[in-house]
Amino acid sequence: MSGVRVAVVMGVSGSGKTTLARALAQAWPATFLDADDFHSQEARAHMAAGRPLTDAMRAPWVERIAAELRRRVEAGERGALAFPGPRPAHRQRPREAGLPLRFLYLEGEPALVAERMRGRRGHYMPLSLLDSQYAALEAPEGEPDVAVVPVALDRAAQLRRALALLRD
Numbered sequence: 001m002s003g004v005r006v007a008v009v010m011g012v013s014g015s016g017k018t019t020l021a022r023a024l025a026q027a028w029p030a031t032f033l034d035a036d037d038f039h040s041q042e043a044r045a046h047m048a049a050g051r052p053l054t055d056a057m058r059a060p061w062v063e064r065i066a067a068e069l070r071r072r073v074e075a076g077e078r079g080a081l082a083f084p085g086p087r088p089a090h091r092q093r094p095r096e097a098g099l100p101l102r103f104l105y106l107e108g109e110p111a112l113v114a115e116r117m118r119g120r121r122g123h124y125m126p127l128s129l130l131d132s133q134y135a136a137l138e139a140p141e142g143e144p145d146v147a148v149v150p151v152a153l154d155r156a157a158q159l160r161r162a163l164a165l166l167r168d
Contacts, residue, residue, distance in 0.1 A: 004102045004166050005073045008094060010085035010140075011106030012133040014113045015151050016158065017082035020106065023159045028166065030078035038064045052136065055087065062090050066097045073099055086136040091143065104162050105140055108151025 007030065009021040018034055025032035038061055043053055065083065072079045085091045085103065094101060140146040147165045149158050 003100045005077075006069055006079045006081060006094070006099050006101035007162065007166055008081045008083050008085065008091075008101055008103045009106065009149075009162070010083050010091070010103055010146075011108070011151070012084065012086075012113055012137060015106040015108055016155075017084070017106060019155060020104070020149070020158050020162060021080040021082040023155065024080040024162055024166075027159060027163060028078060028080060030080040031072055033065075033068065033072075033079055033081045035061070035065055035081060035083040038068070052133075055089070058090060062093045066093045066099075069094055069099055069101075070097045084133070085140075086133065087138050088140070088143070091140065091146075095145070101145065102166055103140060103143070103146040104149050104165060105146050106151050106158075107139070107148050110134055112151055 007021070007024050007028065009017045009024065011017050018036075021034070022032050024030060039047075040061070043057055043061065046053060046057070065081070069079055069081065083090075091103060149161050149165070153161065
């Protein structure tokens with residue numbers, strides 16, 4: 001996929017989206033964006049209370065993200081976005097914005113992701129919502145602009161794979 005301007009690193013909370021998107025932003029180079037920064041205070045409080053977001057609650061969030069990506073691309077920038085993208089409709093909105101993008105899906109076993117979540121501090125997403133994240137996830141099978149990056153790879157191998165996928 002030549003001409004990619006936006007790398008969307010997607011997966012459940014704790015899969016390593018932010019880590020890989022930050023590494024891509026430096027190596028590619030691109031502007032790092034975290035989808036978490038686009039949540040309303042109400043949505044953050046909802047999740048911090050251990051309640052998963054509904055699709056209706058996610059819709060304006062996804063729209064804000066797509067608008068920011070469009071603005072960045074129009075300004076001539078590349079973007080590396082950390083984004084859960086659990087449902088096809090959430091992935092479709094950035095596509096509909098006409099952006100030259102590639103999704104990099106961090107795929108991994110729940111036990112490995114839970115182990116990583118236990119090791120992080122200060123994040124609003126509690127471990128108790130991991131099961132709901134996997135339940136909400138509709139894996140991007142058959143979506144031609146999505147490539148898999150295994151969670152089980154070490155960080156350097158993930159970055160090498162991601163960079164190779166962005167060149168293809």
